[in-house]
Amino acid sequence: MINENLLNKIPQSYWLESTGRTNYPTLNEDIDVDVLIIGGGMVGLLTAYQLKGQVAKLTIIEAERIVESTTAHTTAKITSQHGLIYHKLISKLGRNLAEQYAQANELAIGHIKEIIDENKIDCDFETQAAYIYTQDEKYLKQIQAEVEAAQSLGIQAEFVDEIPFPMEVRAGMVFKNQAQFHPRKFLLDLAQIVHKNGVQIYEKTRAIELEEGYKRYVITTDKGSRILADKVIIASQYPFYNKKSMYYGRIYVERSYILAVKAKEDYPGGMYINAEDPPRSLRSLPTEDGELILVVGENHKPGQSEDTNGHYLNLLNFAQDLFTVEAVPYRWSTQDCLTLDGIPYVGQYASDTPNLYVATGFGKWGMTNSMVSSMILSDLINEGKSPFAEVYDPSRKTIAASAKNFLIQNADVAVQLIEGKLSSTEKDVSLKPGEAIIIEIDGEKVGTFKDEEGELHLVNITCTHMGCELKWNKAERSWDCPCHGSRFTYDGDIIQGPAVKPLSFDRDVNTIKKLINENF
Numbered sequence: 001m002i003n004e005n006l007l008n009k010i011p012q013s014y015w016l017e018s019t020g021r022t023n024y025p026t027l028n029e030d031i032d033v034d035v036l037i038i039g040g041g042m043v044g045l046l047t048a049y050q051l052k053g054q055v056a057k058l059t060i061i062e063a064e065r066i067v068e069s070t071t072a073h074t075t076a077k078i079t080s081q082h083g084l085i086y087h088k089l090i091s092k093l094g095r096n097l098a099e100q101y102a103q104a105n106e107l108a109i110g111h112i113k114e115i116i117d118e119n120k121i122d123c124d125f126e127t128q129a130a131y132i133y134t135q136d137e138k139y140l141k142q143i144q145a146e147v148e149a150a151q152s153l154g155i156q157a158e159f160v161d162e163i164p165f166p167m168e169v170r171a172g173m174v175f176k177n178q179a180q181f182h183p184r185k186f187l188l189d190l191a192q193i194v195h196k197n198g199v200q201i202y203e204k205t206r207a208i209e210l211e212e213g214y215k216r217y218v219i220t221t222d223k224g225s226r227i228l229a230d231k232v233i234i235a236s237q238y239p240f241y242n243k244k245s246m247y248y249g250r251i252y253v254e255r256s257y258i259l260a261v262k263a264k265e266d267y268p269g270g271m272y273i274n275a276e277d278p279p280r281s282l283r284s285l286p287t288e289d290g291e292l293i294l295v296v297g298e299n300h301k302p303g304q305s306e307d308t309n310g311h312y313l314n315l316l317n318f319a320q321d322l323f324t325v326e327a328v329p330y331r332w333s334t335q336d337c338l339t340l341d342g343i344p345y346v347g348q349y350a351s352d353t354p355n356l357y358v359a360t361g362f363g364k365w366g367m368t369n370s371m372v373s374s375m376i377l378s379d380l381i382n383e384g385k386s387p388f389a390e391v392y393d394p395s396r397k398t399i400a401a402s403a404k405n406f407l408i409q410n411a412d413v414a415v416q417l418i419e420g421k422l423s424s425t426e427k428d429v430s431l432k433p434g435e436a437i438i439i440e441i442d443g444e445k446v447g448t449f450k451d452e453e454g455e456l457h458l459v460n461i462t463c464t465h466m467g468c469e470l471k472w473n474k475a476e477r478s479w480d481c482p483c484h485g486s487r488f489t490y491d492g493d494i495i496q497g498p499a500v501k502p503l504s505f506d507r508d509v510n511t512i513k514k515l516i517n518e519n520f
């Protein structure tokens, strides 16, 4: 019964459901600014907070509504514990850079708390311990090595052989004094604070082009307005600007899934993640209707999972093994950018683009990494340097050591590009309400979704970013790109970039709909 109800409900994030919507204006005129931030998520707002009062004309533009994309779909764990990372960082990058990463993320936890306290932001902030656990003997040594590595970098890490959760574990590691919160409650208040301090915020204003002028940048928006800026920060998750630095070849994208579960048993406190595959993560979620538990996990590249609903069901099975699940009031999915060496790209966009900055590739650890990004970017803008710039440098030399990963990720993109062009469309299938198929008309692949009223929605499923063929995502009812993760609604509107143009369909729609209705 729970299974059926789960899949009948359209995915919706609790963070969105429990907060009001914003209504900042759209930019319909040309403007001239000192600093432009592209992207009204956690990085954009925190950076604006750090720069407020120091930059005369500071503007944020957001393609849709602020804090509705990545940040509204996170697990919202504020922790420097980013999986089993520190031992790997020391051996791959050396102690100095590993220390920079550890210190930056430890500082970030404190800074988020300071901002909340200073501004008295009511955002369900709670101090929690963060655990990594394993039920698999073969991770025992890795966890021991990780505890030693983290301690040697100044983190208060401890080895544990049991966790407060009622679960048999082989080994674990705890970082105390980590935290969790409600990301939209925090960031919507922060937006009001920066706005009151003179930061202009424009919504429904998508940057579609960036040109390098003489010592300045010109950004064109989808509304036709142009922004002339001395300095520009691209903080829109996957960078849309393709001309420099080949981010499309240095980032890959993964989707994962979240259930908010009501359980009969009490939650013992703490935030958890396992060391092994498939990934599983847990935290509590205080709501007005009582405590829920966030059950998080699964992962796959966008457009590369046949049965997206199955991922929700896998999480439900996991939850049911742990506690008596009484209901699942919310479910949603999320999408993250990952870099080749696991460290985000934060800093100058490319070595020959002075005053153009980027923050991307947080690899599912966006809360502290967003705070760190804001620290680095505001320092670079104000002082031209940051104590954490080297490890996060988007042009770092150490990235060459990850060349193998680069080749694997790009080989996958090449396969998707070619496969999309060769694969045949579905035949002999019927199209039921709520379903989609791909048909071919004069060599053009047409994505066809039938809604509950029987209305057909047609789009050309060639991704407007770099031409890969989109795949249907049944659970979220979207067209997803297997190459760099752009996502579109069944009407072709952009859900998620790097694409900046919606999908179109330029043929005689009525004739084609008639043909489809007769044949499918």
Ligand code: FES
Pocket (backbone or CB within 6 Å): 463, 464, 465, 466, 467, 468, 481, 482, 483, 484, 485, 486, 497, 498, 499
């Ligand atoms: Fe790059 Fe689709 S997102 S081709």
